[in-house]
Amino acid sequence: MNLALRAPAFESCRPAFAAVLGDAPRLDRIAEVDAHEGPVYVRAEDALYFTSLPRAGTVAIRRLDVGSGEVRTVREEANRANGMTLAPDGRLVVCEQGSLAQPARITLVDRAGGAVETLCEGWNGAPLNSPNDVVVRGDGSVWFTDPSYGHLQGFRPAPRTGDNVYRLDPSSGEVEVVSSSFDKPNGIAFAPGERTLYVTDSGANQEEGSFHEGRPHHIVAFDVVDGRRLDNERVLAVTESGFPDGIKCDSDGRVYASSFAGVDVFDATGDPIGRIALPGAVNFTWGGPRSDVLFITTDTAVWAATLDAKGARP
Numbered sequence: 519m520n521l522a523l524r525a526p527a528f529e530s531c532r533p534a535f536a537a538v539l540g541d542a543p544r545l546d547r548i549a550e551v552d553a554h555e556g557p558v559y560v561r562a563e564d565a566l567y568f569t570s571l572p573r574a575g576t577v578a579i580r581r582l583d584v585g586s587g588e589v590r591t592v593r594e595e596a597n598r599a600n601g602m603t604l605a606p607d608g609r610l611v612v613c614e615q616g617s618l619a620q621p622a623r624i625t626l627v628d629r630a631g632g633a634v635e636t637l638c639e640g641w642n643g644a645p646l647n648s649p650n651d652v653v654v655r656g657d658g659s660v661w662f663t664d665p666s667y668g669h670l671q672g673f674r675p676a677p678r679t680g681d682n683v684y685r686l687d688p689s690s691g692e693v694e695v696v697s698s699s700f701d702k703p704n705g706i707a708f709a710p711g712e713r714t715l716y717v718t719d720s721g722a723n724q725e726e727g728s729f730h731e732g733r734p735h736h737i738v739a740f741d742v743v744d745g746r747r748l749d750n751e752r753v754l755a756v757t758e759s760g761f762p763d764g765i766k767c768d769s770d771g772r773v774y775a776s777s778f779a780g781v782d783v784f785d786a787t788g789d790p791i792g793r794i795a796l797p798g799a800v801n802f803t804w805g806g807p808r809s810d811v812l813f814i815t816t817d818t819a820v821w822a823a824t825l826d827a828k829g830a831r832p
Contacts, residue, residue, distance in 0.1 A: 527795050527823075535792030538772065538783055540826025545794065548822045549582055551589050553815035555764075556602035556651075558610060559805025560629070566805065567592065567610060567629065569599040571817050575617065575673065579610070579627065582820060584805075593632035597623070598673065601651030601705075601801075606658055611637070613649035615668050618675060622646040624662060624686065638686050641693045644678040651706045651764070656831070657745055660686040661696070663703035663717060671726050683717055685746065696748045701734045705765035705775065705801075708742075709786070710830045715740045715748060718762035718775060735761035737775055737788070755788040764801035766812075768827040774812070776801055781814060781823070794823050804829020 527545040530536070552571040556579075559566050564585055570578040579593040579602075593599075598615035605611045609626040616622030622645060624638040637660065640646055648668030653661050665681045668674025683697040683706070697703070701721025708715055721734035729735075736756040740748035760778030767773055771786040780796040798816040805813050812823040 529793040529795050530791070531793075532785075532789065532791040534785060535783065537770070538768070538792060538825055538827045543823065543825055545796065545821055545823045547819050548584065549587050549589065549820045550818065551580070551582065551820060552817065553580070553582070553820045554817050555600045555801050555815065556612070557801055557803040557813050557815050557820075558602050558604055559803050559813060560604070560608075561805070561807065561809075564807075566803075566813050566820060567602065568815055568820070569596065569602065569612075572598065579612070579632070581629070584822075592629060593627060593634075596627075598648075598668070600649065601662075603652050603654055605654060609635075611652050611654060611660060613652050613662060615648035615650075615674065616646070617668075617673050622648050622664075622668065622674065624649055624652065624660065637688060638684075638691075638693050641679060641682075641684060641695065645675075647677045647679065647681065648674050650704055653706050653708060655708060655712055655745065658688055659745070660688060661706060661708075661715070662686070663700075663706050665700075665702040665704065665720075667702065670724060683748075694746075696746075697740070697751070699751060700738070704761075705763055707765045707767055707773075708830075709767050709773075710769055710771055712745075713742050715742050716754065716765050716767070716773060718765050720761040720763060722761045729760060737762055737765065737773065737784070739788075753788075755782075755784050755790065757782065758790075766802065766804060767830040768804070769809075769830050770827065771830075772827065774802070776814070781812065796821060796823075 554571040556569040666677040704720040705718040719734035741750040762775040781794040802814040
């Protein structure tokens with residue numbers, strides 16, 4: 519059943535939010551499905567790929583046909599997959615959190631058949647913790663977050679390295695730490711032009727379901743130097759409703775982050791301008807033929823917010 523919500527779903531706190539909404543914003547529930555993390559939209563297919571809600575330790579990668587609502591499974595056992603994005607060759611870049619028996623890793627997964635290729639399993643001789651989110655820069659480099667949530671939640675061994683943000687060069691296989699300053703690095707996204715990198719710190723969430731107010735629950739911004747290094751670390755914004763998770767930008771440089779209350783929207787200076795009110799929002803991505811639809815996963819459904827703003831290059 520399709521459920522459409524209009525004005526009550528959009529909460530404005532500054533006039534600038536009008537440029538995001540346009541004249542007729544709407545929020546539609548387009549599928550009832552166990553969509554949890556890693557949403558990736560493929561325009562050529564009008565399809566949304568996502569990782570499922572973990573059940574008995576198993577996570578699948580699924581595909582939603584946006585037009586028909588049909589859901590199929592791409593990979594049934596995906597090693598506790600979490601965040602995903604698209605590689606330049608069209609394959610999915612997947613954060614596999616691993617288990618006590620299987621290593622955490624960054625992989626490439628074929629969208630049609632589910633074939634897997636490993637890009638990275640560790641750094642400096644130590645295994646990865648439990649990779650959470652990933653983005654591919656225009657030069658092909660893969661940037662990902664690696665918090666130790668797997669250990670905190672009991673499905674990964676004790677960490678042997680910090681909760682870091684990494685850059686992977688696929689051509690050389692070189693992996694380097696670009697930031698080690700986070701409590702729990704989570705979502706990751708580049709601003710338009712890729713000269714700024716945003717990373718959410720969800721350190722306020724330690725044990726599953728917890729919220730420690732004194733720990734980080736904010737968005738951090740960095741300058742990207744020479745496409746390889748990060749500089750000028752600063753807190754862009756603090757999330758008022760719980761901790762931030764997924765993060766994306768629109769083509770005008772506004773910053774969107776999921777939280778307990780929905781998807782919060784900030785201008786490029788970090789001032790909050792509005793919210794897509796959808797309690798239970800976990801992650802989201804831009805899509806649709808005009809890139810003006812924000813597909814939002816909530817563990818039980820996929821929602822589509824149709825806006826006037828358009829997504830930046832993923």
